[in-house]
Amino acid sequence: MSRIENAFINGKAFIGFLTAGDPSIQKTEEFILEMARGGADLIEIGIPFSDPVAEGSVIQEANLRALSSSTTPHRVFELVASLRQKTDVPLVFLTYVNPVYNYGYEKFFSRCQALGVDGIIMPDLPFDEKDEVRDTAERFGVDIISMIAPTSKERIQKIALDASGFIYIVSSMGVTGIRNEIVTDIGAIIKSVRAVSGIPAAVGFGIATPAQAKEIIKTGADGVIVGSAIVKIIEQYGDYAGRYLYDYVKSMKDAIN
Amino acid sequence: MKRGRYGNHGGQFVPETLMNEIIELEKSYEHYKKDTQFIDELNTLLACYAGRPSLLYFADRMSRDLGGAKIYLKREDLNHTGSHKINNVLGQVLLAKNLGKTRVIAETGAGQHGVATATAAALLDMECEIFMGEEDTKRQALNVYRMKLLGARVHAVTSGTRTLKDAVNEAMREWAGRVHDTHYVFGSVMGPHPFPMIVRDFQRVIGRETRSQILQAEGRLPDAIVACVGGGSNAMGIFYDFIEDKSVRLIGCEAAGRGIDTVENAATIATGRPGIFHGMKSYFCQDENGQIAPVYSISAGLDYPGIGPEHAYLHDMGRADYVAVTDDEAVEAFEYLARTEGIICAIESAHAVAHVMKLAPQMGRDKIIIICLSGRGDKDVAAIARYRGENINE
Numbered sequence: 001m002s003r004i005e006n007a008f009i010n011g012k013a014f015i016g017f018l019t020a021g022d023p024s025i026q027k028t029e030e031f032i033l034e035m036a037r038g039g040a041d042l043i044e045i046g047i048p049f050s051d052p053v054a055e056g057s058v059i060q061e062a063n064l065r066a067l068s069s070s071t072t073p074h075r076v077f078e079l080v081a082s083l084r085q086k087t088d089v090p091l092v093f094l095t096y097v098n099p100v101y102n103y104g105y106e107k108f109f110s111r112c113q114a115l116g117v118d119g120i121i122m123p124d125l126p127f128d129e130k131d132e133v134r135d136t137a138e139r140f141g142v143d144i145i146s147m148i149a150p151t152s153k154e155r156i157q158k159i160a161l162d163a164s165g166f167i168y169i170v171s172s173m174g175v176t177g178i179r180n181e182i183v184t185d186i187g188a189i190i191k192s193v194r195a196v197s198g199i200p201a202a203v204g205f206g207i208a209t210p211a212q213a214k215e216i217i218k219t220g221a222d223g224v225i226v227g228s229a230i231v232k233i234i235e236q237y238g239d240y241a242g243r244y245l246y247d248y249v250k251s252m253k254d255a256i257n
Numbered sequence: 258m259k260r261g262r263y264g265n266h267g268g269q270f271v272p273e274t275l276m277n278e279i280i281e282l283e284k285s286y287e288h289y290k291k292d293t294q295f296i297d298e299l300n301t302l303l304a305c306y307a308g309r310p311s312l313l314y315f316a317d318r319m320s321r322d323l324g325g326a327k328i329y330l331k332r333e334d335l336n337h338t339g340s341h342k343i344n345n346v347l348g349q350v351l352l353a354k355n356l357g358k359t360r361v362i363a364e365t366g367a368g369q370h371g372v373a374t375a376t377a378a379a380l381l382d383m384e385c386e387i388f389m390g391e392e393d394t395k396r397q398a399l400n401v402y403r404m405k406l407l408g409a410r411v412h413a414v415t416s417g418t419r420t421l422k423d424a425v426n427e428a429m430r431e432w433a434g435r436v437h438d439t440h441y442v443f444g445s446v447m448g449p450h451p452f453p454m455i456v457r458d459f460q461r462v463i464g465r466e467t468r469s470q471i472l473q474a475e476g477r478l479p480d481a482i483v484a485c486v487g488g489g490s491n492a493m494g495i496f497y498d499f500i501e502d503k504s505v506r507l508i509g510c511e512a513a514g515r516g517i518d519t520v521e522n523a524a525t526i527a528t529g530r531p532g533i534f535h536g537m538k539s540y541f542c543q544d545e546n547g548q549i550a551p552v553y554s555i556s557a558g559l560d561y562p563g564i565g566p567e568h569a570y571l572h573d574m575g576r577a578d579y580v581a582v583t584d585d586e587a588v589e590a591f592e593y594l595a596r597t598e599g600i601i602c603a604i605e606s607a608h609a610v611a612h613v614m615k616l617a618p619q620m621g622r623d624k625i626i627i628i629c630l631s632g633r634g635d636k637d638v639a640a641i642a643r644y645r646g647e648n649i650n651e
Contacts (some may be wrong), residue, residue, distance in 0.1 A: 050548040053429045054272045060416055072546045077403060097270055097533040102547025124270045124533070132268075134532075137587065149274040151436065159273075173274060174434030 003090040003118045004143055007042035008200040011257040013223030014039060014195045014213075015202055016230050016249055017094060019046035019062035021071025023238055025079050032233065036089040038249030041223065044121065047076050047095035048166055053081030054123035057179030058228040061235065073103050077111050084116040092119035092145060092165070097132070107138040111187040119143035121167040127159045146191070149173075160193040161194040164198040167193060168225065171207065171216070177228050187219040194220075211257030217256045224256060261450025263570035269449040271429070271536045278436045282449040285356050288526065290458065295355065302347045307337045307460065309344075310382040313470035313627070319597045326480065326624035329466050331495060333631050334602055340632030341491040342373035342465060346442055348459035350377035353440035360384040360435075363442040364428045366393055366421035366487070367557035368400025369632055370444030375409035388428040390420040393557050400636060404414040418551045421561050425535055445488025445558030446565035453565050460494025464502065467627060468498050475625060481506040484629035485608040487523070487559035489568045491631035500576060508616075509568060510608040512554030513581035523552035525564040526572055526579035528547070532563075539569040555584040555629065555644065558632075560604040586611040588644055591634060603632030604641070 007013050016035045020028045031041050035209070048066035052059065073095075080091060100108050100122065112120070119142060125132065127146060137144050142163030148156055150173055160167060169189055171182045186203055193201050203216045204225030213224045233248060234241045261267050269279060289295040303309040312332040314497035318584040320328045333341040346363075361383050366370030371387040378385035387404050394401050404411050417423035425448075430439040443452040446460070471479055482499060484492035489548055492630040499505045514522035522528060525540045532541035534549055542562040553561045571577035587604055590611035595601050600608065609628050617626055633640075642649045 050421065051426050053535075054433070056430075057416070062296075064417075067548065074546075098549070099545070099547040101533050102530075119258065122270050124536075126269065126271060126273050126276050127380070128276065129268055129270055147273045149276075151274055151277045153277060155273075155277065170272075170274060175430045177620070213313050 001142070003088065004042065004092070007090045007164070008222050012042055012217050013033055013041040013202060014199070014249060014253040014256060015042045015044060015204070015215055015223055015249060016040045017044040017046060017225065017227035018230055019047060019048055019059065019066045020079055021066035021069045021073040022062045022231070023065060023071050024168050025071060025075055027239055029079055029083055030242050031245050032083060033087060034246040035249045036087050038246040039253030040089065040249050042092065042094050045076065045095055046100055047073055048101055049096040052096060054175055054249045056154045056228060058231050058235070062231045073099055077115055079205070080115045081118055090118050091116065092121060093117055094121040095144040097122050097125050105136040109136050109142050112142045113140040117142065121145040121147070121168060123147065127155065127162065130162070148189060155249065156189060156192045157196045160197040162177040163199050166202055169203045169204050169221070170174050171203055171205045178208040182206055182212070186216065186221065190220040210251055213252050213256050224252070226252065226254065259458055263567045264573050265330050266537065266539045266566035266569040267450055267453060268538050269430060269536060270533050270538070272433055274433045275436065277642070279449055279451065286352060286451055286455055289352055289355055289504055299348055299351055302351070303344065303462065307347060308335060311335050313467060313474065315474065315597050319594070320617070322597055323614060323617040325622065326620035326626045327622070328613060329471065329479070329625065329627045330630045331463060332465060332480045332602070333491060333629060334606070334633035338373045338376050339635065340369045340373065340603065341460060341494060342370045342444065343376070344462055344491060344494065345444070345456050345459040346373040346377040346625060347548045349440070349442045349455065350374070350381050350383060353442070353491070353649060354383065355382050356440065357535055358383070358438055358440040360386070360429055360439045361390065361442050362386045362428050363444060364421065364424035365389050365444065367636060368393070368397040368404070368425070369558060369636070371411070372403050372407070374402055374442050375404040375407035377573070378409065379407045387411045388414050388424040388431065390418070390424050392419040392569055394400055396557055396640070398461065421557070422549060422563045445490040446493045446567060447488040447535060447537060447563060452536065453567055454539055456490050457493045457497060457567060460490050461497050463494040463629065464496060464498035471625070471627065478502055479625040480504070480620065481508060481626045482629070483508045483510065483609045483613050483616070485510045485559060485605045485631060486564060486568060487512070487561045487605065488563070489565040491629050493565060493567055493608040495629040496571070496577060507571065507577035508612065509577055510582045510612045511578045511579055512556055512559035512608060513583040514553045514555070516583055521553040522581070522582040523554040523560050525562065527581045529562070530586065532620055537566045539566045540564055540630065555587065555640070556604045556608065558603070559608065563609045567593060575608045582608040588641060590614055591637070598628070600632040601638070602630050603634050604637040606631045
């Protein structure tokens with residue numbers, strides 16, 4: 001059983017995102033361990049990119065902070081190596097295609113396998129371009145996490161049939177960021193996925209509060225994904241964000257179970 | 258070749274949210290490009306509104322002064338709004354209207370594409386919002402006001418390097434948030450498929466006219482065609498109908514800024530590497546970790562870290578040559594063309610003129626070079642004055 005499947009065996013899953021190197025690689029390691037201790041079932045580690053086109057302002061700023069603290073893919077791999085001495089929590093990368101392409105697919109995915117990164121999310125790699133990395137990622141046992149958007153319509157089942165790890169359902173139009181209201185009929189998307197696949201489906205974009213997370217779970221989702229709300233805590237408390245992250249993750253995990 | 262690919266380049270590297278939108282766009286475009294009513298309407302706009310065909314002008318004084326090949330200028334600077342950008346925006350905004358969209362958005366660097374989009378939106382009664390890097394809104398304040406006069410809202414983009422690439426990022430983010438009524442008018446032969454194809458097709462009119470004009474004037478094809486390249490739309494437009502004519506050299510001029518041996522340049526082919534960004538695989542200026550580089554050129558219109566995928570392909574195939582031209586050379590060419598031919602061209606186009614000043618003397622008097630003079634230079638006069646140490650009020 002892959003580690004990603006483990007993320008969905010402790011009731012509804014809480015998936016947390018942070019950007020590696022914000023504010024420093026050392027702090028990122030501590031924050032990830034705190035989030036895991038708070039009950040996070042899977043952690044998405046952002047490898048910073050200069051031009052994150054799918055991100056709202058909160059995560060854009062985190063990318064800039066991470067780049068200014070000299071965070072490189074190489075240093076993020078070192079972070080994972082160190083983390084894997086201490087935790088088995090499932091880890092996936094979130095980054096854009098260019099840093100991975102530039103690193104070299106073969107080298108990148110073989111390092112993922114060697115160090116224990118279970119999957120990768122690339123918001124600018126849609127289903128139609130998955131062939132770009134498919135064979136290499138499969139060879140090294142790294143799941144390419146597919147996204148489904150409110151506009152996906154007849155693409156939903158095509159994407160679901162081909163998905164591995166879990167499916168990332170994008171709750172809203174636009175970019176990442178905290179929202180007051182989520183208007184997409186997520187239940188309908190999940191139903192459409194379920195008709196063709198038993199793969200776990202988690203929902204992200206715009207979710208910040210325990211109440212919102214509960215609502216999302218009611219639609220039938222297997223988990224919720226939170227990015228901007230976590231990054232905001234890091235932005236606010238900087239080096240001292242650890243215990244706030246623990247409290248926040250715990251409150252979210254409790255709310256959905 | 259795979260759909261939307263140019264050799265290894267091109268593709269559709271965009272968030273899932275935009276996928277159905279660009280798939281639909283391609284389908285509609287394939288329909289309307291064969292629709293006689295659409296074609297007639299666009300041709301009427303190009304002829305009666307934009308002022309096409311543009312002149313192919315024999316630059317006699319310049320040719321004699323340089324003492325080599327005969328030089329012709331394809332006068333895109335004489336189009337309405339002062340550059341080739343109008344060809345593409347009339348096509349795309351008309352297409353958007355046919356798709357039932359009520360709002361268009363666009364990125365702009367120097368402001369030429371923003372002004373052209375705002376113009377087409379005014380004419381065709383569409384809402385219009387333009388994204389422009391905050392740095393560029395300062396460098397090109399006059400164009401910002403022009404867009405406002407034309408009824409557009411201008412957003413000063415404060416993310417990243419606050420220039421053209423960040424304006425593209427912000428326009429893509431805006432589009433992903435609102436696809437149902439909004440069309441993103443890409444300004445160059447870049448971005449995800451089908452944009453490189455659509456923009457090239459709407460700019461092909463430059464090359465098509467050039468071909469018949471030079472055949473009429475000289476009874477033969479030219480020996481070289483030279484155009485400036487940022488994303489590369491004017492170059493792709495004039496090159497395309499000559500690609501099969503192997504005797505015609507195609508030369509794209511990139512912005513070398515302060516030199517390709519410095520970091521302050523925007524010469525993608527000379528200093529970039531393969532990458533995947535802004536929806537496409539192509540060449541990009543980037544650092545050793547794949548972070549997109551902050552680029553520099555005196556010309557805001559060439560100040561872009563990538564190049565259209567079809568240019569990347571023409572480069573790989575060896576069908577087109579790409580050369581780098583510095584700020585200094587471009588400014589000298591800007592002044593030279595004004596003095597010799599009485600034409601103040603855009604600083605972008607001056608990059609092509611600068612290369613021809615080197616190339617023409619090496620070619621015989623029986624040879625023919627055509628320069629795509631992509632835009633007029635009114636917008637650049639104050640910046641050139643500053644470059645020469647003179648401060649004038651715009």
